[in-house]
Amino acid sequence: MSVHRVFQALRIVTVAALVSVAALPTAADAQTPESRVVIQVSDADPGKWNLALNNAKNLQTDLGAKNVDIEIVAYGPGIGMLKADSVVGNRITEALGAGVKVIACDNQMRGQKLEMPDMLNGIGYVPAGVVEIMRRQQEHWAYLRP
């Protein structure tokens, strides 16, 4: 084998090493995440419900609705926000239409003997609101508690 071929082999090793390094998910990626926000609603207070919906709207207006994922999670005393007779029912429907995910906590619904027909159309459900909020933070979503 010639020295020329040794150098060819060397070049392959170098490129392979650099490609491996480039393919690593690095903290640099973590520093430039997409915009993703989980908004917690845990108060039985329509003022807070409206504030949560304002927050979602402002995020979409400022960043562009396509550039931000928003998930509102209602649990505990906040579950009333998502009942069929909620005073913010129209705004929830509007938010869903604008691409905001709106999620109710099954735990809390069972506690209040609420079934899906008692709730607004189009919302989602999770077994436990607090677990959902924790998971979203683990996935690097920002957390907002109005």
Added chain:
Amino acid sequence: MSVHRVFQALRIVTVAALVSVAALPTAADAQTPESRVVIQVSDADPGKWNLALNNAKNLQTDLGAKNVDIEIVAYGPGIGMLKADSVVGNRITEALGAGVKVIACDNQMRGQKLEMPDMLNGIGYVPAGVVEIMRRQQEHWAYLRP
């Protein structure tokens, strides 16, 4: 030295480079943390105290108590939750028994001239509740503010 030995050296370099890369803590690790949640209590409101305790219980029920680390930090007006005469005293004892850490803020205790004998048994103490909550987030704990 033969070309054969050059290739042997090359192989060692390659393996060393790949091992270095593999040993790096990467963002991939950060994306799969254990379940760890710090719960803030900063309201003088027994409704919030109960909600914080419900949140801890739901996290343990849903994930299994062994699979989630939970720390409740009471500070500011929330310190009353951990006084010996707290209306949620029994629930705190139960939570401690279930492996939840419960922490009082020394700063706030000094401000209210509270000493350790004024507080519930089994709880922990930190110099400043807000510093504890910040540190936990730095360590990638999720944050929950009921």
Added chain:
Amino acid sequence: MSVHRVFQALRIVTVAALVSVAALPTAADAQTPESRVVIQVSDADPGKWNLALNNAKNLQTDLGAKNVDIEIVAYGPGIGMLKADSVVGNRITEALGAGVKVIACDNQMRGQKLEMPDMLNGIGYVPAGVVEIMRRQQEHWAYLRP
């Protein structure tokens, strides 16, 4: 070319690979961030305004003012905290003097027809408070909602 020069080339490749690896921002960096905290104020409640200011002060006292970056963001019903006639005006001035950043949300100001002359001196402004709070979390600031 001699085998000696091949080894010289090998050494250069190795060093280059190790330098590349060392220069990567890794999750290890993310695990030891500086102390940076964004504090949200979204209640029209002077008790919460004082608690937010206490939190900032305690962070500075405990960690040393030079060792922690603190940003208070007031938005929604919390904007009153930063009006020129705010009941905590003196404390805001004091916090600014101690190096705390204090930020008002333009969105909310427009909603209440507030202009900069209506606000306390020395504060900063952002187009949307919620976007600022999201961005800070993306940059690994801890989040505190008193």
